[in-house]
Amino acid sequence: MxxxxxxxxxxxxxxxxxxxxxxxxxxxxxxxxxLATGTPEKEFRRCKFAVNGKRVGLGTKLSDGDxxxxxAPSGGG
Amino acid sequence: MSTNYGGYMGKVALVDLATGRISEYxxxxxxxxxxxxxxxxxxxxxxxxxxEIVSPLDPSNLLVVTTGPLTGTGAPSSSRFxxxxxxxxxxxxxSSNCGGNFGYYLKKAGYDALIIxxxxxxxxxxxxxxxxxxxxPADDMWGMLTxxxxxxxxxxxxxxxNGRKVKNGKIVIGPAGENLVRYAxxxxxxxxxxxxxxxxxxxxxxxxxxxxxxxKMVQAKKPEQMLxxxxxxxxxxxxxxxxxxxxxxxxxxxxxxxxxFNGQLSTKNYKYGQYEDYEKVNGETLAxxxxxxxxxxxxxxxxxxxxxxxxxxAVKGPELETLGLLGGGILNNDIELIFKWNFELDELGMDTIxxxxxxxxxxxxxxxxxxxxxLEFGRTETISQLWDDIAHRRxxxxxxxxxxxxxxxxxxxxxxxxxxxxxxLAAYEPRRAVGLGLGYATSNRGGCHLNGGYMVIMExxxxxxxxxxxxxxADGTVMFQDLMECISATGQCLFTSYAFFPFFLLKYPQAWxxxxxxxILPMAGPVMRIxxxxxxxxxxxxxxxxxxxxxxxxxxxxxxxxxxxxxAGKRGYVLERLINTKLGITAADDKLPKRFTDTPQVEGxxxxxxxxxxxxxxxxxxxxxxxxxxxxxxxxxKLKLDNLAVAKMPVRQPxxxxxxxxxxxxxxxxxxx
Amino acid sequence: MAYKITDNCIGCTICAKNCPVGAITGTLRxxxxxxxxxxxxxxxxxxxxxxxxxxxxxxxxxxxxxxxxWKKPIIDKDACAGCSVCVENCPKDCLEIEDPKFxxxxxxxxxxxxxxxxxxxxxxxxxxxxxxxAITF
Numbered sequence: 001m002x003x004x005x006x007x008x009x010x011x012x013x014x015x016x017x018x019x020x021x022x023x024x025x026x027x028x029x030x031x032x033x034x035l036a037t038g039t040p041e042k043e044f045r046r047c048k049f050a051v052n053g054k055r056v057g058l059g060t061k062l063s064d065g066d067x068x069x070x071x072a073p074s075g076g077g
Numbered sequence: 078m079s080t081n082y083g084g085y086m087g088k089v090a091l092v093d094l095a096t097g098r099i100s101e102y103x104x105x106x107x108x109x110x111x112x113x114x115x116x117x118x119x120x121x122x123x124x125x126x127x128x129e130i131v132s133p134l135d136p137s138n139l140l141v142v143t144t145g146p147l148t149g150t151g152a153p154s155s156s157r158f159x160x161x162x163x164x165x166x167x168x169x170x171x172s173s174n175c176g177g178n179f180g181y182y183l184k185k186a187g188y189d190a191l192i193i194x195x196x197x198x199x200x201x202x203x204x205x206x207x208x209x210x211x212x213x214p215a216d217d218m219w220g221m222l223t224x225x226x227x228x229x230x231x232x233x234x235x236x237x238x239n240g241r242k243v244k245n246g247k248i249v250i251g252p253a254g255e256n257l258v259r260y261a262x263x264x265x266x267x268x269x270x271x272x273x274x275x276x277x278x279x280x281x282x283x284x285x286x287x288x289x290x291x292x293k294m295v296q297a298k299k300p301e302q303m304l305x306x307x308x309x310x311x312x313x314x315x316x317x318x319x320x321x322x323x324x325x326x327x328x329x330x331x332x333x334x335x336x337x338f339n340g341q342l343s344t345k346n347y348k349y350g351q352y353e354d355y356e357k358v359n360g361e362t363l364a365x366x367x368x369x370x371x372x373x374x375x376x377x378x379x380x381x382x383x384x385x386x387x388x389x390x391a392v393k394g395p396e397l398e399t400l401g402l403l404g405g406g407i408l409n410n411d412i413e414l415i416f417k418w419n420f421e422l423d424e425l426g427m428d429t430i431x432x433x434x435x436x437x438x439x440x441x442x443x444x445x446x447x448x449x450x451x452l453e454f455g456r457t458e459t460i461s462q463l464w465d466d467i468a469h470r471r472x473x474x475x476x477x478x479x480x481x482x483x484x485x486x487x488x489x490x491x492x493x494x495x496x497x498x499x500x501x502l503a504a505y506e507p508r509r510a511v512g513l514g515l516g517y518a519t520s521n522r523g524g525c526h527l528n529g530g531y532m533v534i535m536e537x538x539x540x541x542x543x544x545x546x547x548x549x550x551a552d553g554t555v556m557f558q559d560l561m562e563c564i565s566a567t568g569q570c571l572f573t574s575y576a577f578f579p580f581f582l583l584k585y586p587q588a589w590x591x592x593x594x595x596x597i598l599p600m601a602g603p604v605m606r607i608x609x610x611x612x613x614x615x616x617x618x619x620x621x622x623x624x625x626x627x628x629x630x631x632x633x634x635x636x637x638x639x640x641x642x643x644x645a646g647k648r649g650y651v652l653e654r655l656i657n658t659k660l661g662i663t664a665a666d667d668k669l670p671k672r673f674t675d676t677p678q679v680e681g682x683x684x685x686x687x688x689x690x691x692x693x694x695x696x697x698x699x700x701x702x703x704x705x706x707x708x709x710x711x712x713x714x715k716l717k718l719d720n721l722a723v724a725k726m727p728v729r730q731p732x733x734x735x736x737x738x739x740x741x742x743x744x745x746x747x748x749x750x
Numbered sequence: 751m752a753y754k755i756t757d758n759c760i761g762c763t764i765c766a767k768n769c770p771v772g773a774i775t776g777t778l779r780x781x782x783x784x785x786x787x788x789x790x791x792x793x794x795x796x797x798x799x800x801x802x803x804x805x806x807x808x809x810x811x812x813x814x815x816x817x818x819x820w821k822k823p824i825i826d827k828d829a830c831a832g833c834s835v836c837v838e839n840c841p842k843d844c845l846e847i848e849d850p851k852f853x854x855x856x857x858x859x860x861x862x863x864x865x866x867x868x869x870x871x872x873x874x875x876x877x878x879x880x881x882x883x884a885i886t887f
Contacts, residue, residue: 007334007335007338012854047586207787238772241772292791307881326854370855371858376834
């Protein structure tokens with residue numbers, strides 16, 4: 001089981017902040033998110049990612065118990 | 078004194094509260110061209126009287142309220158006005174920018190700026206309608222909260238107009254300003270000129286409020302072209318991912334998650350860069366559960382302000398700084414409490430950033446056994462009462478009202494008293510955005526992220542260049558400091574400059590071109606240096622992304638291109654620096670607490686410290702300062718600052734008063750008895 | 751720069767009653783006067799004067815327009831950014847930024863208040879001050 005959390009405007013757009021699911025990679029997680037929310041997959045794939053608090057790239061594999069964070073592009077304040 | 082430029086009203090009013098005398102302050106077109114308006118204009122005015130100012134809270138200090146030439150012309154987010162003075166918090170020049178409607182109405186009354194000097198014997202408020210200035214007694218308003226006093230003033234104005242509502246702009250202070258809390262703010266509608274203690278200076282003058290109204294209109298030089306530019310510009314801001322989506326949806330609060338992600342979220346008095354309960358106090362939670370509607374300052378299409386409910390009333394919601402510093406900063410995970418405190422601080426008229434940081438310093442000082450004050454991280458039940466005690470200077474609040482620099486001089490713990498030049502830092506933890514660390518240290522008004530160049534937007538929030546490298550940070554800081562200086566001077570909001578970054582770089586952070594830009598940026602120092610050294614070579618308007626210079630040209634009729642725009646900003650920045658150096662500021666004051674420069678944020682990873690000295694060397698070079706941080710003759714000459722009175726003035730004793738000065742005064746007073 | 755009342759004035763006080771900023775003073779059956787420091791050039795005095803005794807700032811006499819013929823602002827909802835300049839400048843306070851249509855609605859725009867439509871005097875000030883020309887009459 002992997003816990004996926006979404007932040008930024010994407011969270012408001014897709015109406016979901018958190019999802020717990022079985023998945024083995026970030027790419028697959030994006031596909032599942034698109035299915036679950038109806039938001040286009042590319043919206044998720046263009047995010048910044050972190051697994052267990054560490055910044056990673058899109059090609060990263062996931063294992064059981066990981067926490068994946070998706071941060072929609074943001075800036076400024 | 079009228080003007081040939083458009084956008085300006087052509088008059089500056091000088092009010093001496095000691096004598097009640099109103100006069101017109103001379104301000105020429107040459108000065109308009111060189112010093113634009115806003116904080117730069119204010120700096121010039123203060124510089125001309127610097128030798129006469131005895132101390133920040135002395136009647137001789139000037140409170141200078143300025144607007145910009147774009148205020149009232151319809152340019153996006155242009156209702157901002159600026160209040161500058163010599164700050165009781167830092168003892169140097171401070172400038173505080175506010176989004177209330179006072180500036181808009183000041184121009185309707187026919188004035189570009191209002192200078193207040195002297196001190197009234199009794200509390201007063203000033204009413205301005207066009208050229209009529211009237212001082213009224215304010216004894217009945219003294220002690221009133223800022224919301225109440227604004228309602229009360231509306232009633233008073235209506236009384237004087239046969240019961241008809243009078244449209245007006247106001248600046249008022251709350252109890253904190255009256256009681257000279259060093260970080261008291263000035264309030265206009267729901268917006269605040271928060272930083273640097275401008276409210277205390279207003280309070281020291283016994284001035285509770287100023288109302289202004291009038292029936293004049295601002296005339297742009299080329300109104301048709303201005304309208305066309307505005308249409309294009311509004312559309313661009315609307316379509317940009319930051320100004321058209323993120324800011325209205327999440328407000329500045331939307332950055333909490335991004336900062337957590339980057340390790341930039343100040344936590345437990347800046348000891349850590351991440352807060353485990355951030356999800357309870359972030360912008361997404363605020364937007365999903367609490368925000369009623371997003372609101373904007375007058376003339377703003379971005380509309381980043383929040384509205385939340387406190388005690389059954391819809392009030393302004395917190396900004397990022399307040400959420401970060403009163404959340405993770407003091408280990409509080411109750412967002413509703415932050416709403417309530419934010420509202421209370423506004424009503425009392427106090428800066429939330431300085432108040433929160435002074436509090437977190439006090440908590441840490443208590444934890445370390447330096448000062449037994451009963452305040453503990455995570456203990457929140459007494460804090461509402463504490464704000465009231467600070468504003469009325471009761472008990473421990475009386476000392477907290479002096480700010481963290483003063484407290485650390487008295488009780489120790491300078492390493493973790495998080496201020497620069499006396500002003501407390503914003504919520505961004507600089508060890509994971511070292512460029513912003515340099516900005517905090519060199520910023521003219523003290524620890525401010527905006528006056529400091531806001532490099533963090535390229536260090537993880539927005540673009541993602543290497544946040545730990547010192548490369549290109551100094552030149553980038555200089556460039557953005559200058560740019561933002563001029564945007565403020567014209568009367569516009571700095572948020573219009575977000576659109577400076579093309580949308581595709583922000584929208585597609587994983588794309589090859591974005592990654593390439595991020596990789597190249599640390600090497601771009603020399604390129605930025607060319608613009609920094611010779612801004613005049615950029616004698617074009619930047620297309621699409623930067624409309625500010627063109628708007629200035631159309632509104633005023635000045636010859637203003639991107640290069641001249643940057644140069645005007647540079648002139649303002651260096652002038653402010655020049656004023657500060659005459660008040661004793663040198664390179665030794667451009668510093669950060671040791672927490673940031675000596676202790677890595679991530680244990681064992683030395684790159685998570687701010688390499689301040691390395692960056693400072695390059696910074697002074699890029700600025701045209703000597704290594705002691707003083708502007709060289711050459712740069713003064715180039716910016717036409719060498720002939721100003723302030724350039725020839727000798728360096729004065731610092732004006733900031735620490736605890737030792739207070740003790741001395743007390744001893745003197747005792748001696749007299 | 752303000753409206754002016756000429757000798758044709760019969761002192762009927764209608765203009766003073768209608769002036770939204772209280773700029774007109776005078777007693778019944780005597781000539782009234784407009785305070786140039788208060789007048790915002792909304793022109794309602796000219797529209798209600800039965801005698802055509804009001805001149806606009808350029809010296810042209812105004813003619814009476816019946817209330818039914820006063821024009822109402824048309825706001826281009828797609829262009830409007832909700833910057834509230836019109837709301838702030840409306841002398842009759844009959845414009846507002848609409849309430850959000852749903853939770854999280856960020857595109858709230860200006861509108862003529864439903865219950866105050868009659869209050870609108872058709873002064874066109876909103877149209878003059880709109881930074882992007884999104885209001886027409």
